[in-house]
Amino acid sequence: MITLAINWGYALLVTGVGMLTVFLSLILLIWIINLQTKLTNQVEDHAKTVQDTEKAVVTTDAHPTPHEQAAIAMAMHLYFNSHDEEPHVITIEEVEKRYSPWSSKIYGMRNLNK
Amino acid sequence: MRQVEKYLLKVALLLGMFIMPFAASAEEIDMGEKVAKFVNDTGFAQLFAGNWLCLVMIVISCILFYLAIVKKFEPLLLLPIAFGMLLTNLPGAGLYHPELFEGGHVHWGDFTNSNNVGLLDYLYLGVKLGIYPCIIFIGVGAMTDFGPLLANPKSFLLGAAAQLGIFATFLGALALGFTYAEAGSIGIIGGADGPTAIYLTSKLAPGLLGPIAVAAYSYMALVPVIQPPIMKVLTTKKEREIVMQQLRKVSKKEKIVFPIVVTIFVSLLLPSAAPLIGCLMLGNLMRECGVVERLSKTVQNELMNICTIFLGISVGATTTAAAFLNFQTLAILIIGVLAFSIGSAGGVLLAKFMNLFTKNKINPLIGSAGVSAVPMAARVSQNVGQEANPGNFLLMHAMGPNVAGVIGSAVAAGILLSFLG
Numbered sequence: 001m002i003t004l005a006i007n008w009g010y011a012l013l014v015t016g017v018g019m020l021t022v023f024l025s026l027i028l029l030i031w032i033i034n035l036q037t038k039l040t041n042q043v044e045d046h047a048k049t050v051q052d053t054e055k056a057v058v059t060t061d062a063h064p065t066p067h068e069q070a071a072i073a074m075a076m077h078l079y080f081n082s083h084d085e086e087p088h089v090i091t092i093e094e095v096e097k098r099y100s101p102w103s104s105k106i107y108g109m110r111n112l113n114k
Numbered sequence: 115m116r117q118v119e120k121y122l123l124k125v126a127l128l129l130g131m132f133i134m135p136f137a138a139s140a141e142e143i144d145m146g147e148k149v150a151k152f153v154n155d156t157g158f159a160q161l162f163a164g165n166w167l168c169l170v171m172i173v174i175s176c177i178l179f180y181l182a183i184v185k186k187f188e189p190l191l192l193l194p195i196a197f198g199m200l201l202t203n204l205p206g207a208g209l210y211h212p213e214l215f216e217g218g219h220v221h222w223g224d225f226t227n228s229n230n231v232g233l234l235d236y237l238y239l240g241v242k243l244g245i246y247p248c249i250i251f252i253g254v255g256a257m258t259d260f261g262p263l264l265a266n267p268k269s270f271l272l273g274a275a276a277q278l279g280i281f282a283t284f285l286g287a288l289a290l291g292f293t294y295a296e297a298g299s300i301g302i303i304g305g306a307d308g309p310t311a312i313y314l315t316s317k318l319a320p321g322l323l324g325p326i327a328v329a330a331y332s333y334m335a336l337v338p339v340i341q342p343p344i345m346k347v348l349t350t351k352k353e354r355e356i357v358m359q360q361l362r363k364v365s366k367k368e369k370i371v372f373p374i375v376v377t378i379f380v381s382l383l384l385p386s387a388a389p390l391i392g393c394l395m396l397g398n399l400m401r402e403c404g405v406v407e408r409l410s411k412t413v414q415n416e417l418m419n420i421c422t423i424f425l426g427i428s429v430g431a432t433t434t435a436a437a438f439l440n441f442q443t444l445a446i447l448i449i450g451v452l453a454f455s456i457g458s459a460g461g462v463l464l465a466k467f468m469n470l471f472t473k474n475k476i477n478p479l480i481g482s483a484g485v486s487a488v489p490m491a492a493r494v495s496q497n498v499g500q501e502a503n504p505g506n507f508l509l510m511h512a513m514g515p516n517v518a519g520v521i522g523s524a525v526a527a528g529i530l531l532s533f534l535g
Contacts, residue, residue: 006288014294015281018529022277025383025525026270026518032375033267033368040367 160205167435171203174438175430178328187335191308191426195328198430199438202234210234210431215242218320234431237424241316241323246425247309248393251524253418254309255373255397256410258488258520262513264368265361268468268476269511273518275464276484277526279304279457283449284530290445295319298530300446303330304453305523306337307486310390312429314527318534324433325443329450337490338497340451341458341482345498348462349478353469354502356477358511366402373399380525386535387528394524458482458491461515483512486519 064072153159161169178196182189202210209232214221220242225231240246263269284301292300299315299322311330315323333340346354373395381388400410461481469475479499483491495512 008288011285011288011294011297014298014530014533015285018281018284018526018533019278021384021529022522022525023271023274025380026274026522028383029376029379029521030267030270032379033264033372036371036375037264037368040365040371044365044367 155206157205157207165205165435167439168203168205170439171433171435172200175199175203181332181335188331190422191331192335194423194426195331195430195433198234198427199324199433200430201427202431202434208232210238210434212432212434212437215320234428238428238431240421240424241312241428242320244313244316244389246421246428247313247316248389249413249421250309250418250425251390251393252397252400252413253415253421254488254520255394255399256401256414258394258398258401258517259513260372260398260517261364261369262361262510263517264364264372266511266514268472269480269514270518270521271468272461272465272476272481272484272515273520273522274484275481276457276461276515276519277305277522278460279453279455279485280523280526280530282456283453286452287445287449290449292442292445293319295534296322298534299326300449301453302326302523302527302530303333303446303450304457305486305519305526306330306334306454306457306491307520307523308334309425310486310523310527312425313390314530317531320432321437322442322446323429324438325446326450327429328433329447333450333454334487334490337454337485337487338494340454341491341494342498344455344458345462345479345482345495348459349466351502353466353478354499355506356475357503357506358477358480358508359474361510366404369402370399373402376521380521380528384525384528384532386531387524390524390527391521394520454485457485461485477506477508477511480508480512480515484515484519484522486516486523488516488520489513491519492516 175196178192178199181187182192182196201207211230211232214224214231214235215238220239225235280301282301283304284297287297287300288294295318299311299319302311302314303326305311308327308330312323312327315326319326377388377392377395380391397410397413400406400413459482461484462478463481465476465478465481469478477495477499479495480492483495485491492509492512492515496507496509499506499508
């Protein structure tokens with residue numbers, strides 16, 4: 001440590017310009033990210049619209065949607081009042097091999113971005 | 115019989131030929147002198163011959179061992195640092211020679227004489243040339259999820275405000291009589307970012323590398339102790355209870371484009387920050403693109419761990435008794451706490467200020483996470499927030515300013531480097 005006559009003007013300049021640059025660069029990054037988000041969303045929306053249009057042209061057959069299928073199935077189930085016969089036998093057996101993909105270490109947190 | 119006699123004579127002659135040189139040299143050696151030299155060469159003799167300060171440093175290294183192993187204060191770095199400190203202060207071991215790096219330059223010529231170069235001198239080259247901090251930054255980038263920051267870009271402002279600690283400490287260090295370069299290096303402790311602090315100090319004030327690294331990592335470990343009182347003093351209970359809006363989902367495309375855009379923009383604005391930002395973003399791109407999983411895993415684990423070991427040992431090696439046991443170190447340790455505190459306060463105060471204008475209120479507690487210390491500072495925000503409102507989950511909100519702080523401190527380091535370097 002050398003005690004020098006400090007040029008406080010220069011020190012304040014470094015501080016002022018430093019803080020200003022940090023703020024300015026990060027504010028510009030906010031602007032860039034917002035722009036990037038807008039562009040990405042626009043591109044995705046456009047791609048979706050094109051896809052939907054193509055789908056609308058192709059799907060001219062009379063297949064019901066999954067929601068409609070579920071509604072029909074539920075209605076039939078209620079109408080016929082039928083369900084599977086349950087044997088009422090507990091069949092849970094202890095497995096020999098306790099390993100499963102759910103407890104696998106290789107499917108850890110780091111693979112979430114797949 | 116004559117033949118036997120002849121044979122024995124020949125054997126005696128041969129034995130004589132072998133034994134004579136040893137017998138002759140044994141006469142020349144002064145055994146007493148040799149033993150005295152051996153005794154004087156031992157570390158114990160050197161310790162008692164006036165190197166008692168080394169003993170103090172060995173005790174300090176043992177305290178750091180205790181903090182790392184028992185108290186678990188940043189053990190991944192504090193343990194190698196403490197061991198480097200121990201090795202460099204063993205009298206006579208000659209593992210590290212500060213004179214090879216005198217004046218802030220590497221004296222390459224002296225490296226040719228391997229008798230005067232120790233193992234830690236070679237390892238220290240990685241710090242001196244700025245290799246280890248940058249490689250560690252690749253790993254940090256690969257482990258960082260910028261999703262919360264992209265979901266709430268305003269977090270960048272909190273990350274910027276927390277850099278107030280760096281510049282305020284810079285002024286404080288100048289007032290205490292440090293040079294501009296030294297003050298800049300001390301100020302960067304306020305960024306709470308180990309690799310950045312080491313990178314900048316190795317460029318600006320290599321003589322202070324040891325104390326600054328020890329201070330930076332010790333205080334980073336003490337974030338849960340230093341920050342909560344500051345956060346509580348600066349906020350009301352009502353503010354601490356604020357529940358923030360759910361973050362939006364960030365698409366993979368956004369996450370891939372982000373590191374590329376940031377690298378181009380920041381490097382063009384501040385070329386001196388390019389090594390740190392570039393490495394951070396390279397690691398993040400490896401993580402997000404999903405096509406180089408092997409590389410991503412390597413930089414997150416093996417590469418980063420290897421560099422952490424080398425960085426820790428070589429930084430510890432710079433803490434020789436002469437460089438560490440002085441007023442400077444004490445001053446650095448005191449200013450370091452102030453740097454952390456001012457940085458934390460800066461983030462909290464800006465969050466409060468932003469609440470005056472924004473519709474969706476920000477919990478000011480996430481502002482303190484703007485000092486890097488990933489993810490410790492974000493966890494502190496979460497814990498303090500849950501003390502006020504147990505149903506409040508601030509962790510993901512706090513991760514935004516937290517990772518913004520990493521970028522902010524790298525930018526601040528670039529500014530200091532271009533002004534003071």
